[in-house]
Amino acid sequence: MTNEPVIIKGTKEGITIILDENSSFEDMEKAIYEKLQRSRNFFSGGKVSIKIKNGFLSKDEYNKLQNIFTDFGMSLQEASSPKTLIFPKPNRNRVLLLKKTVRSGQKITYKGTIVILGDANPGSEIVATGDILVMGTLRGMAHAGVQGDTTAIVAAFRLKPTQLRIAEVISRPPEEKEDIPSFPEIARLKDNVIVIEPL
Amino acid sequence: MGEVIVITSGKGGVGKTTTTANLGTGLALYKQKKVVMLDADIGLRNLDVVMGLENRIVYDLVDVANGMCRLKQALIKDKRFENLYLMPAAQTKDKTAITPTQMKKLCEELKRDYDYILIDCPAGIEQGFKNAIAGADRALIVTTPEVSAVRDADRIVGLLEAAGFEEPKLIINRLRPDMVKRGDMMDIDDMIDVLAIELLGVIPEDEKIVISTNRGEPAVVDESSKAGQAYRNMIRRLEGEEVPLMKIENIEPNFMDKLRVFFGLKARAK
Secondary structure (H helix, E strand, O other), X not given: OOOOOEEEEEEOOXXXXXXXXXXXXXXXHHXXXXXXXXXXXXXXXXXXXXXXXXXXXXXXXXXXXXXXXXXXOOEEOOOOOOOOOOOOOOOOOOEEEEOOOEOOOOEEEEOOEEXXXXXXXXXXXXXXOOOEEEEEEEOOEEEEOXXXXXXXXXXXXXXXXXXXXXXOEEEOOOOOOOOOOOOOEEEEEEOOEEEEEEO | OOEEEEEEOOOOOOOHHHXXXXXXXXXXXXXXXXXXXXXXXXXXXXXXXHOOOHHHOOOOHHXXXXXXXXXXXXXXXXXXXXXXXEEOOOOOOOHHHOOHHHHHHHHHHHHHXXXXXXXXXXXXXXXHHHHHHHOOOEEEEEEOOOHHHHHHHHHHHHHHHHOOOOOOEEEEEEEOHHHHHXXXXXXXXXXXXXXXXXXXXXXXXXXXXXXXXXXXXXXXXOXXXXXXXXXXXXXXXXXXOOOOOOOOOOOOOOHHHHHHHHOOOOOOOO
């Protein structure tokens, strides 16, 4: 594969823009803009669809791209084939396995699922586009589905987070000290509220 | 070839300097080791005061690092104990007066002639911390049974790991067994649980530490001091001996308390 952030292909339906998931969104955005700028007249009035091999775009990013296309007089089509990923589930096949204690001041960010064989201590931040599993005690902040995936979950052998975030929803444990359950638990979104259940 | 050990904590006021003074004195006195205690807290030096050697300082760490004097000129020989030396920090400079590279070089030099080089690390995680750990082979982390101190210790363990230190050891300072028993203070297990590192020793709260610190005489030489006993045990562990944790009036919650905690009848110590 080439390392170019953006490849433009002509098809029967119009043009397809293939994005490299390893590039940052800013790079992609810039590359698209430059490529379109170079042959402004050629693309004007065309229809565009977007493909990303393994990654995905957030709603925000999608809107930004749409604005660029509108500027060039093009129309962005919704996902037409199953392989065209616009707002797909984050790829759960990508897993980051960490065999260590994540300590205060350490931040783990990953596009996919994070599995920690150890504890995540207070003051640590675990941020994943997919699920977060802690095979120890989760005491820090965990943010699952950071790019908007509301089906993402946070599960831990002992769930005692300082704060939990799933997609856009933020919650914290109740102020009054409750008995800490001595069994594994799972947190997920139900009707836009984070609920915690035994695993 | 000697060993360089940094004594650090993240949070201030947990007992780094006291621990450095006591371990250094103990290693020299009881184990006949040649020991240098190096004060890396430039601008806020204390180790010289705790050791009662303040009035003997002519040259300091920064002078040595910048080639203003020879290494031996800055080392102060202790007035009471053979084999014990102090490398004082500069008081009129700040942490930027030396670099990690200079520290490394200094430690290498000291290692050739001394058995132990104990570095008293400043609080914080900035330049002073980076200087202090630059030349060290091992790290000891001091914490008190407070949530904030344990949090900072955790941060330090993370930074040490990132800097390539393997298995730093933990020293729990100022533990009050009576408070632990009442459930008003974190117990040893709570702390080990979070920090997940090996324990080197537990020092009970002891009034004698305040007295000895003010007098400039380390408590480790006081046979009647509980804290002194704890330091003596730690010295033996540093030297590779197996010494069980001393019973400080039931440091551990007793069996019934544990049962009550288990059944949720008693709040766990926070």
